[in-house]
Amino acid sequence: MPCRSLVLLVAISVTAPSSYSIDSKSEAPFRGEFFSGTGDVEYLELLEIARSMFDPNPAYQNLAMLYTPNWNGFVEGPTWGAWWVQNSYGTTYCALPFLLEPWTTFLQNSQDLWFDQMGDGKRVGAKDWIAPDGCLCDCASPGWIMYKQGDGRTDIHDWGMEFTAAGLLMQAELLLISRDQEKISHYLPLLRRCAAFIETRRDPANNLFLAGPAGNLLAPSYAGWKKADGCFGQAYLAGLSVSYIAALDRLIELERLMKNDGAAQQYRQQRDAARHGLDQLATSEGYLIRSLDPDGTRHGVYGAEKHGYFEASPNHDAVAFRVVDDASAERILRKIESIPGLRPYSFILPNYPSYDDMYEEPAGLWEFGTWVNGGHWSTCEARMILAYSRTGRYEDCRKSMKHLLTFADRFRMDNPLTKFGSDVYQPEEAINLCYDSFGPAAALVRGLFEYIYKADELILIPHIPDTVHSVEQHFPIRFGEKKIFVSAAGNGAVSSVVINGKQYSNFKDGQIHLRYDELPDEASVTVYLGGAAASAGKTNRRERLPFSFDLSSLPECATRVSHLQYFQLALNNANLQTSYEAAHAKKALDVAEAIFLRKEFLKSGSLKPLPEPAASAADRIYLDSFNRLYDGLVKVLSEPARKDPSKKQLAQYWQATQKVRQK
Template sequence: MPAMKRLIAACLIVLLALPAAGLADPAATFEGRFFRGQGDAEYLQLLDIARRMLEPDEEFQNMAMLYSPSWNGLVEGPKWGAWWIQNSYGPSYCSLPILREPFLSFLVNANELWFKFIGDGKPYKSPFGGWQYTPPDGQLCDAASPGGALHKQGDGRVAMHDFGVEFTAAGLVIQAELLLETRSRGDIDRYLPLLERCANFIQTRRDPKTNCFWVGPAGNLLAPSYAGWKKPDGTYDKALLAGVSVTYIAGLDRLIELEKLVGRSEQAVRYAEWRELARKGLAYLTTDEGYLVRYVDGDGTRHGVYGAARHGYFEATVNHDAVCMRVVDDAQAKRIYDKIASIPKLRPHTFIVPNYPSYDDMYENGGIFQYGMWVNGGHWSTCEARMVMGYYRLGRYADAAASMKHLLSFARPFRMDNPMTGCGSDVWFKGDPIHLCYDSFGGPAAMVRGLFEYLYSAEGVTLVPHVPPAITRLEQHFPVRLGDKKLYLATYGSGPVTGVDVNGQAWTDFDAARVRLPYDKLAAVSIVRITLGQGQAGRFEPSTAPPAMPNDESARLARVEHQVIAATNLSLRIGADSQGGSRFVGDIRLARVYDRPLSEEQVAELARDAGAAAPAAAGLVAQWRMSDAKDKLVPNSAPGADAKLNARVVEQVQSIDEGGAKALRLAGGYLEVPHDERLGLQRGGSLEAWVRPGKLGDRGGRIIDKCIVGTSTGYTFDSFPAGQLRLIVEGGALTHPGPLSEGKWAHVAATVAPGGQCRLFINGKAVTAADLPGSAGLDALRALCSRARSFLALLHEAHLGGTYEAAHARLVLEQVNSYCRRMTLQAEGKLARLKGPAQAASERQYLDAASRLAQGLERVLASYATSSNPQQKKLHELWMQAGK
């Protein structure tokens, strides 16, 4: 290298290293599962953890836990049974280059739901809320599941909402990015016409005067925070939304490259012309300080000019997206970042929030629309992913590290929820013991993608190294995807790119900032070493062999003490569910909770007299006799009379006395007992009550409840539908038609044994029983693991070990093994147990994920029985053979 060039490079190294190097030991080394290197070991460890979260892992929640066998794909979360564009935008974009099979297929299958229900200009009735409308041709949805989609944002005043214009633009970005990375001609032929329809739909909204895009209420990405143009008469109309311009340009960038990839030059030229018009429109949306406003009304009023008397908030989302997606140049990107950095309350808890201060132009205020809670100042990890990509682009590595560290404060206790309230300081579902949403993987995925950015094109991929200067050696021990080719990357030194070799051969297609890797010039496996500044390339030998058969650890599942009732942090309620709904109407004399199942004889004895004492040694945890009610309180009268388990009266409850037999009449009110671990009943127990139903209505009413509404997490003992008796626990539901007659006293009880055997009793008689999945569920999982292992061995013998099906089988085994490793580490004191109910809930999350993965594999292979595809028929044959 010429002396002057070396001197300049050395100066750049020093200048770049100063802000981020800190106290990092330049000689420190790090050897992780996915990353290895030298220099800033703490940063290297953050990178390794980030990558680990995308695989089964013994310490952290991971993407395998978000699998749904219903569509053999990813799902937003345990409580969100659909697939959203907005929520998946950040995590999907950032993880795509590094997702291995079967995760890539899971993502493909999830995204397919959006295109299955793409708008076609015909009337449609959504299963989400029953809304009826006519989605425009080419318009994508807010969310979809196999049963249907919702093409408008589904919260708030849905009837006045516009169709999801920016949803469509973001879906265009994700799917076009996926196709550029995988380069599958069959998939491109399938999706390219659909993506063209998406672009055509958005283009219909272009304003010819400004080259911006007209969008009505809730047509933005983070809807329904955007209300559009409020006119003097109080109605709302379309305005020029900057987010659509930015996201649409990013989508066109990728659509143009797809057209080039398949030789459709005429279409590429047309979309390039549209992109140029949209780029011109950005000037209308840009302030003198260089950042973008949120939107402009039809009368020219700007929303999102920071500090203005009206609408003077700063809109972060459109601005960090413009940086992330390279919609703005480097100079403007820096000005945008500088503005964000100058407003500390945009990142009050490290994570970026959508806006500061509060919006003053929404159509609702208060409730979930209050500042800091939801779409108005609440935190969304899908946005954090794009912000972190912006940090990398601008060399703000300390910001990226801080984001990851803040995430770990939620990840370690299994609280990866979304959205996050308190401006990014707390979870949404505060009563749940653990949390998980797909959004939360956005930050970790961005930590990894940001290192090289990966700009995919028709020719191949361009690497833009953004390696923190304090890291002087970085090795990625996992492949990056380019079509069917795998790239393993390493860097040496700090500063601008000064040398590259691929598989040991000198590579000349690079400059100081970028390394260009044309697809046609790369081997199937390409080891890329990049020299930065004055660094010297070292030995880099990543394992490129096919993954080995996972160890067989499934037998250790036999030592797991199964929990038949999942833990929650919810209060126990008598007469209502955890959200205050499903209220029991009628009278109640007594309620009891036991931590072991009562025998039939014990239940029969209790049913003879409402005043009967609980059996000795029956494990009575709490007892509430309504005759003891006083001053809005029903004391716990179980032996020991622990006041922590006293029941508080909520709303309308009346004391009644019928000839000395006292009771409480629940006339719209209920009783509430604070959460206590003794009420969790994870190992089984019994619930008992004396009730006299009133007019319950079709929805019935809760008797004793400690369950998350809409799930089987916890337990529910109720009358549903009215007159029937029901029990819900982790393994499922048990129902008996009753009847529980209106106006008649009845003794009701439910028992749950540790093995999952459940029984319902009415007036002392066992009326129904069932073995809900308990230890039997573990037996089934062990059997499926054994079959998956045999199947995997047969696939390798048949030279089919590289198929998606092989990867899916391997993932089942890996997920089980990660659970077993976690239990071992906790038993040995090497990994802390989670606090309270979270420990049991985390165990169940691992096992549930493994079971769903196994069930999904079984479903997929069963579907091959009638396939005409020779390989699928062979796979089905091997699966059947593995089951013998």
């Protein structure tokens, strides 16, 4: 597999180690820019590659390539000009703990496309649909929103029921991590409207939720209840219950954070009732079916003569989001393991075998192994990896990441929706990329410590493979304004915890409870497992060094690089280096650095070149990414933005440094 050793070369090029390290005894250590450790070098290297995909780097497609100045945010992909709920679900949830500025602003701007245009009973969306109040969408772009799944027989489609639950979950998680009370005050009424919309589908007789055709996440595979007259109506959808319960978990914590105890109690009661209702959708083996018709017909009982497929998403989501307890999680994973057809190429499929209850025949786009009927979705794989991590199935995590790299090595991270997850959806493109394809990488990173955010604490739950003897993260995990650098040594149960050199005792049953009001602004948290000897040493931090190169080596962007360098220097001198605008400028410079390093590594033979036309397309996407980030910053600092007094000084620095650069 090419590029693996290059990861270390990049780390050596741009980072410097601090003087602190976990004692690794005589083991040969792995040292990367984002991870260090001892033991299973391959697993550590996979973690390093996974994390590197969320910063500009010369070897792999990365998050910077999905920036668009059109809304100063992320876009699904170069061939998909909008922002989808279900496609972003896995990547966003898994990456949120370690995303920093400007990524967090970009992500919020993208999700604002949903919330700024959410249904209110009046707004007219795509296809002239007027959605009920609180309804989110399949996807949206500026001035345009698709309130239902937009492919298939849209005339019979339900509103985006599970889309709304997933959007509620992602936004609530984002706010819980940020702890920004001004933003929470803005979004909380919107999130309450989403919850109220979903509550309109609760059946008080059984505390299950009704959804019609295409009301699920992987719509339009779900057809609801096919009645005797051939029409399709609403059925009780397991995925809607699971996603909504997980969303309510986070909405409760937001209400607690804002001291809204009455609202928190109301949502707690609704969540608990929904959790009890979910039991009716479980089989005797402990896994969840897909749906239950009002007449009692069960869909998704594996092996049954009718509707005898296994439905993956409500099951792996119930485990990933801790909707079910540990015993149920283990039963679900064992069932998945017993069905080889669910993972023919390591990635999880939505279903096995083919659906027999779609409103279309399984042919063409609906053929088994393609799209929503047995095609693979990376957004789902992200949640599957979280389920693997929770239940200690680290070899499955490894297999998943290695399969992802078969696409990443070719710059073809565009969702393998065909041939049961073995081939891409748009093979005619020289290279391609989708936001969801970063999901498995994000999940591999989040799965190590899980990160459960509460109103007053962050809970770490270590999931470290036995083959990894120590692991150190050289990037911060966000918790409000605080930054947490996490490491672990040893294997087994949590035996001690050290924070900034001091023993910390608030851990129990494998969970470390980091209370917000007890944490320093920057905390190095070392978790010792299985009685590993604790020390007072800090986590080994690696700081990215200022990188310099001859601008003549980048003639295609030298003028803009020079302007950004002057702007960055001016902000540093004005003590504005922590601003969003400074982070935006730095990210553009990081892309320029990646362009330079890629050229150098290709020249030296350290990086294996892609074949044409992929090689030229890859060069273009790096340069295009830089230019889009630059253009976006220009737009942010433009005349309209200067009307905001807080931005005026930044805009003045931008103009002044442009004049200096021109001299």
